Amino acid sequence: MAEHDTLLEAQGLGRSFGGKPVVANVSFTLRAGEVTGFVGANGAGKTTTIRLMLGLLRGKGQTLYLGRPLLAWGAPGRVVGAVLGGVAGHPGHTVRAHLRMVAAGSGADDHRVDELLELVGLQGAAKMRLSGLSLGMSQRAGIAQALLGDPPVLILDEPANGLDPHSLHWLRHFLRGQAAAGRAVLVSSHLLGEMEQLADQVVVLTRGRVVATASMREIVEQAASRRTVTIETPELQALAGSVAAQGGVFEPSGEQRATITGLDRKQIGDLALTEGIPVYWLHEEKPSLEDFYLRVAEEEFKIS
Structure with a gap:
């Protein structure tokens, strides 16, 4: 078989x-x-x-x-x-x-x-x-x-x-x-x-x-395309411009923190290194099967 x-x-x-x-x-x-x-x-x-x-x-x-x-x-x-x-x-x-x-x-x-x-x-x-x-x-x-x-x-x-x-x-x-x-x-x-x-x-x-x-x-x-990267850096504004130039979406979430979508952790780390921007913390989170399930279930409830 x-x-x-x-x-x-x-x-x-x-x-x-x-x-x-x-x-x-x-x-x-x-x-x-x-x-x-x-x-x-x-x-x-x-x-x-x-x-x-x-x-x-x-x-x-x-x-x-x-x-x-x-x-x-x-x-x-x-x-x-x-x-x-x-x-x-x-x-x-x-x-x-x-x-x-x-x-x-x-x-x-x-x-x-x-x-x-x-x-x-x-x-x-x-x-x-x-x-x-x-x-x-x-x-x-x-x-x-x-x-x-x-x-x-x-x-x-x-x-x-x-x-x-x-x-x-x-x-x-x-x-x-x-x-x-x-x-x-x-x-x-x-x-x-x-x-x-x-x-x-x-x-x-x-x-x-x-x-x-x-x-x-x-x-x-699908999870890879919807990943979210959280970063901590004292130079948010400088990083925001670099991220935007690479097609990413940059959203500040604190005094020295931001979330980034559209780029993965490696891309962001390499970008920060190239620009000489110090990074204190970098974390990537990909949606799980649970996220996938909740999303399609929520869409079904909306339709119904």
């Missing part, structure tokens, strides 16, 4: 509750070799959309997996694996027993169970009961369960909720590894800082509608 092949297409998904639309005309694609961040505030419709994609809810539109509806595949678990909040099973079952039971129903053998326990780092917890798992361990067990059928598409709904830094670090690197292996990975989250480190592209959902789809490269490029 070639990298960046389209593995999933969500087409015009919609769902209403009590006559009120909660998801409206949601469309996007997932490609092999990429992690897609499905981002939005709590209540934006992320979980409802994922359940529509998996056929767990009825609604408008359709989702195609490798060009076909999920029900057209004889073994859906070999097409898509989903983690919707850790692992669900009898609390008295051990991790290995639970995974073996699920494997038997999906046509996977016990060897696959042991392979996945090692992959997600739970080989030492294989005999623990599900009721005794920490949140992070439960997420790992859920991922192992989702991968039993070796599916090309992996979907996780808010997997970072409540995880400690160590578990977040593991999850980030694990999912990047799954994408590198050729899977298409969808991760829903409202933790935008985490998505900034994980995703190749983001789909922004606001009030049940997709308001932006962009690659992280595009977001970084």
Whole structure:
């Protein structure tokens, strides 16, 4: 399977509750070799959309997996694996027993169970009961369960909720590894800082509608064009003229401070050096994924 092949297409998904639309005309694609961040505030419709994609809810539109509806595949678990909040099973079952039971129903053998326990780092917890798992361990067990059928598409709904830094670090690197292996990975989250480190592209959902789809490269490029540099110098007026001559915008913000847009930190530092202007402090701030999200969400609210 070639990298960046389209593995999933969500087409015009919609769902209403009590006559009120909660998801409206949601469309996007997932490609092999990429992690897609499905981002939005709590209540934006992320979980409802994922359940529509998996056929767990009825609604408008359709989702195609490798060009076909999920029900057209004889073994859906070999097409898509989903983690919707850790692992669900009898609390008295051990991790290995639970995974073996699920494997038997999906046509996977016990060897696959042991392979996945090692992959997600739970080989030492294989005999623990599900009721005794920490949140992070439960997420790992859920991922192992989702991968039993070796599916090309992996979907996780808010997997970072409540995880400690160590578990977040593991999850980030694990999912990047799954994408590198050729899977298409969808991760829903409202933790935008985490998505900034994980995703190749983001789909922004606001009030049940997709308001932006962009690659992280595009977001970084937009951020570069909107960077702000703060500088402290005793010669503000002299620097202001030099900055204007280079096409930058100079705005004093204090007795010896100013903010500059249109030029980056290196350009400003070189300019000050050339002009012999002393600089006491120089700081560059680029908009983040959170800034991008807030901007497109605010534009959506204005339109509505």
